[in-house]
Amino acid sequence: MTYALWIVQGLLAIIFLFTGGMKLVLPLDEMTGPVPLPGLFVRFIGVAEVLGAIGLILPGLLRIRPGLTPLAAAGLVIIMIGATVLTLALIPLVVGLLSAFVAYGRWRPAPHRGSEKKGHSLP
Secondary structure (H helix, E strand, O other), X not given: OHHHHHHHHHHHHHHHHHHHHHHHHOOHHHHHXXXXXXXXXXXHHHHHHHHHHHHHHHHHHHOOOOOHHHHHHHHHHHHHXXXXXXXXXXXXXXXXXXXXXXXXXXXXXXXXXXXXXXXXOOO
């Protein structure tokens, strides 16, 4: 399962780096033509996609705050829900489902602090 998660994370990072980078580099006139969104909002989505792509890879790779990976994937799911509703296309839906797979696969609930140890009870 870990290998599948890393493969999907890598593919998603490439996709979001490319699409987010294009939203940041292309002129606003070209970006707002087919999409009925304000130009600055498209730039914001581009920044969110690039940061999400970085969040999919770096925390696990560097082993620094790996809990950020499922949060990045969940944020990308939200972006893909908006893209699916806006375009009614299949590709954003599939990418969103893959992001949800990563968010679910990397989510590890933290144990509660101060939980009772076996055999010991508090008065």
